[in-house]
Amino acid sequence: MIRKSLLKEFREKVGSENVFTDKADLFTYAYDAAVLDPVLPAAALRPVTSEALSHVVRLCNENRIPLTVRGAGTNLSGGTIPFPDDGVVVLTNTLNRILEINEADMYAVVQPGVVTAKLAAAVEAKGLFYPPDPGSQDVSTLAGNVAENAGGLRGLKYGITRDYVMGIQFFDVNGELVKTGSRTVKCATGYNLGGLMIGSEGTLGIFNEIILKLIPFPASQKAMVAVFDKLDKASETVAGIIASRIVPATLEFMDNFTIRAVEDFSHVGLPTDAAALLLIEFDGHPAPVVEDAEKVESLCRKNGATSVRVAKDASERDSVWAARRSALSALANLKPTLVLEDATVPRSKIPDMVRAMQNIAEEYNISIGTFGHAGDGNLHPTILTDRRDKTEWERVESAIAAIFDRALELGGTLSGEHGTGIAKSAFLEKETGMAAINYSKRVKGALDPNNILNPGKVIGD
Amino acid sequence: MSDIKTLTELMKELEEQLVVCMRCGMCQSVCPLFAETGRESDVARGKLALLDGLMQEMFKEPKGVYERLNKCLLCGSCADNCPSGVNVLEIFIRARAILTGYMGLPAVKKAILRGMLARPELFDRLVEWGTKFQKFFTKPVNDLIGTSCARFAFPLIGDRHFMPLTPVPFHQITPYLNTAPGGRSGLKVGFYVGCLMDKIFPNIARAIVDVLDYHGVGIFMPEDQGCCGIPAVSSGDMKTFNQLVRHNVEKFEKESFDYLITACATCTSTIKKIWPMMVQDDSRNIRVKVKAIAEKTLDINQFLVSKTGVEEGTPGKDDRAVRVTYHDPCHLKKSLGISDEPRTVVQANPGYRLAEMPEPDRCCGLGGSFNIQYYDISTEIGKRKRDNIASTGCSVVATGCPACMIQLSDVLSKAGDRVMVKHPVEIYADGLKS
Structure with missing residues (x-):
């Protein structure tokens, strides 16, 4: 009270x-x-x-x-x-004004509560691009994205929220306004406090204004779908694309479980007997886009893709992405509870991670649909369950722990883009070791001596 | 009031539907109410969480939950955009019924719903008196749109620009119809008029009869039709709702016909979806009859396009064509998936050229009794629609729902716009005359 x-x-x-x-x-x-x-x-x-x-x-x-x-x-x-x-x-959702879109210097200044997709649309109208596109971008706020260091589908080529933060104004625990970063491309003054704030999940300061980097909007896009009859062929193709020094804008993966769910849900004509799909998009100037697309198309075929379909026009491209976007919905419709994980591995380890997910699903006797951002190593093993079923829920919790262990063994991380919060704070030590947690606690103790800023999150109590 | 334990037991009937919500929050992006208030309790996720809380015995009394549950346009935008496919409208309507049953119907609603709406003949007579008296309280304000406003401060009207009651309702002009199909179509329809068509827009009902005659479609229109029941069921008044459904089913079962048509998006979606979902069984086998009627119920635009072959005309080359824009009623597009057909019907008149407005399927903000209870928010939502309409520079806005027409008339009239509000069938019927 x-x-x-x-x-x-x-x-x-x-x-x-x-x-x-x-x-x-x-x-x-x-x-x-x-x-x-x-x-x-x-x-x-x-x-x-x-x-x-x-x-x-x-x-x-x-x-x-x-x-x-x-x-x-x-x-x-x-x-x-x-x-x-x-x-x-x-x-903070009423602090929702875009304060400035500077076309000459290519940055935007926003209040914390601006909705991600609204900023993206506003800058696109000026021929500019704000690439981070987390799945919740239609409703998520930019301060939330920064506080969670949110990712999205374009991480592979464009990076994540962190890569677009030029400066942050935040209130410290006493309500004093702290300024860090600037409106310049380069800025080497003071500590990089902005870096400390990104992904801090509201535990170190409260954002008031954020300066975000913008880039030119890509001139053209090309999307394709490659179908594989063996999981390994698909995941090896991902590794092959990266190894041949080609960086698509998006390189998304869908396993058979997810393909079937999407097809049942939206009837877009996906091959339900396929073991896996890769959805690949290139963007940028037309010539390199065409060249890269051709290279990757032949690479897919060489790796044993049973078919490769290149979207001929905007509407075909839209249908490719509609299928990908409906993946979560399609899975969500199968069972009452959906646990969306985001354990991430170095991208060359994608084949091992995909196999691991299948083994874990079998071992714990649970349903896991796997899809996600294969190009940046950030898959979304999605567990479908009913939380009211106590015995199954226990198996789910064990399976989550197993997913974390496997990701760490492969040199990965517990969370690519969803943050630590409460859900993963108990596992953090496994990834970082106690020294990092103690160091973080000392930072937290110094900046928030009364421990009032979102206590219990990230580093636990 | 019985104890809260009883209520939580009753709420359990919603459990399987409630657990489907995964709290992703995507409903925030489309909820017209949330766009105005930014309050989580106004968006579907918040309301579903509240109902879940009530079911889990987290509340000692349900009043707060009930109030927030009722603050909703029931437009269905959330359900239409829901990644998990939560049956939001069904949950909300069932929950309103449960909570109203538990808490009792407020006195004012009781007087209106049970005292008036549940008794179609009395309702008609009361409205006739209203028609006689309205001129003392109101005066015309926009001749083109046909709106009126209050002559002096009058609590019920506020600063509304409303469509006045028609001097002669449709049921007095044409009380009954039973015509055989003409040569061409061989079809016969039941014509469910609906309260707003009858009492405010009889000209649309007239246009429908003309158009059906033109296409050689036989019409059965029984006397003394009742309200479709949406005001009752959305207030959780199941008694009145059941009574009205039975009344209408009995009127229409006197004659056989191929389709039941209505020109009111809300009536259509109520008959097609809410009747079978909500009507409670009785000795007269009502559920079976309702199911049969619901299956053959069609929106008038859908009927004209799919059954009589109405198609887009070729607009004349000159610039004399009237520029018209179309507003998608939630109950047509989001509830029934009908959006192409009304546009086709509008463009079947070659004198009109369609120009789309931004966000044509964004809710107009009326929401039936929502407009009465939350007029300010309803108006704010309506203003966005008004701005979208105005941005097209059109001189006519068409929409397939008389309830939307009332809201559009209000917001356009208050902004001083010279934009006429019409039903697609009116536009089509005009084309047949010329």
Whole structure:
């Protein structure tokens, strides 16, 4: 519970219409997209100005109130699930203005709550490109993307959110505005505090403004689908493409389980007997695009693709991506609970990782559909289950641990793009070792001595 | 009020449908209400979480959940865009029925739904009185659109620009029809008129009869038709809903016909989807009859295109063609997947040229009783639609739903626009005359 006098102060600072204390409202800020139990916050606050946001942070610190920032609440690791009992949720979705799109210098300045796809559309209208495209881009907020270091389908060629952050203005735990980075391509002053903030999941500072790098919008695109009758042939083709120094914009993989689910769901004419599909897209100037596409087409055939279809026009290209985009929906429709993992391996290890997923599915007797960003080593083993089935759920939890172990053995990471949050914090030591966690805890202790900034996330309690 | 335990037991009937939601939040991108308020309790994911919480005994009393559940346009945009395929509308409508049954119908709604709507003859008579009195309270405000507004501050009307009740409702002009199919089509339809067509837009009902006559389609239109029941079922008033469904089924079972047609998107989707989903069985085997009727119910545009072969005309070469844009009613496109046919019907009149507006399938914001309860939000949602319509520079906006027509008339009229609001069939019928 929060003291009445403090609630009164919150109301003064953010407006009483932006302080939610009704249980029915609070219940809607108790969860995110991770498969975890909801936790009811004591209040939800919605600052509509930077000033109000600063006050909220300061007041929480002064009163030792745990604070969890929430954008769209779409993250998959529990990063926006509030702290029990007296935790508050701070909503940033009304701080949603694009402050500047600078065409000459190719950057954008945004408030934290701008929706990713809205920025992408706004810059595209000016011939510019903001490449990071996480699956939730239609609703996710840019501050959320930065806080989780979100990825997407274009990681292979264009990188991830981290690669587009030029500067961040954030509030420290006292509500002081800290500026880091700049509007310049190069910037070598001070510590790289922005680097520390990216992927910090709201545990080190609260974002107020973000400067994002933009690039020219690619002049042309070409998409193709390659069908394989053996899983190994597909995953070896991925390794082969990378080895021949070709970098497609996207290089996506779908296993047979996923292919069948997509076909049942959307009837787009996918070969349901195929062991795997690769969906490949090139973009950039027309000449190299055509050249790369031809090389990869013959590479696919050489590696034993049973068919390679190059999209002839925009509508064929759209249908290729419609199939990929419907993968998650198609799988989600099969069972009540869907656990979307994102353990990632060095891309040359994709064949081993794909085999490992099949073995784990068999060993734990669960359904796993695997699809995802093969080109950057970031597959999405997707476990389909019903959380109410206790015995199966136990097997699922063991299987997740096995997936993590296997990814680490292959030199990979627990999370390519979903973040650590609550879901993976207990496993973090396996990847980083205790020294990294202790170091992180000292950083956290110095910057947030009262441990009010999203406590319990990333490095645990 | 019975105890909360009973309620959580009743909620369990929704469990299998509720667990389908994986809380991905994609509904935020399409919910017209969330776009205005940004509040999670306004979007489907939040409401589904609340219902789940209620079922899991997380709440001591359901009032807060009930209020938030009712703050919804029932436009179905979320369901249409849901990656997991959650049956959002069915869940919401069932939950409203359960919660209303548990908490009791509010007095005002009870008076309107049970005192008036459930009794079609009385409803007609009350509306006739309303027609006589409306001129004392209201005055015309936009001659082209045909809207009126309040003469003086009047709580029910507020600052609405509304379509007035017609002086002579359709059921007085044409109380009953039973015509045989003409030579050409060999088809006979049941014509379900719907309240808004009857009492506000009788000219559309007239146009439909003309068009059907033109195509040689026989018409059975029974007297004393009742409301389709959507206001009742969306308020959780199952008693009135069941009564109205039975009333209508009995009216229409007196004659045989090939299809039941309506020109109201909301009535069509109610009859086709909500009747079979929600009607409770009784001794008269109502579920079987409802299923049969639902299967042969068609939107008028769909009927004209697929059964009578109406197709796009060739617009004349000169620039005299009227520029028209089309708004997709949620209950046609998202609920029934009908979006091409009304456009075809509009363009079947060669005097019109279609120009698409941005976001043609974005909800207009009316949402039936939502507009009454949350007029300000409803208007804000409507303004975006108005801006999209205005951006086309069209002089006519067509839409296949009289409820949408009321909202479009309000927002266009208030903005002072000179844009007429028409039903596709009106436009087509005009073309047949010239």
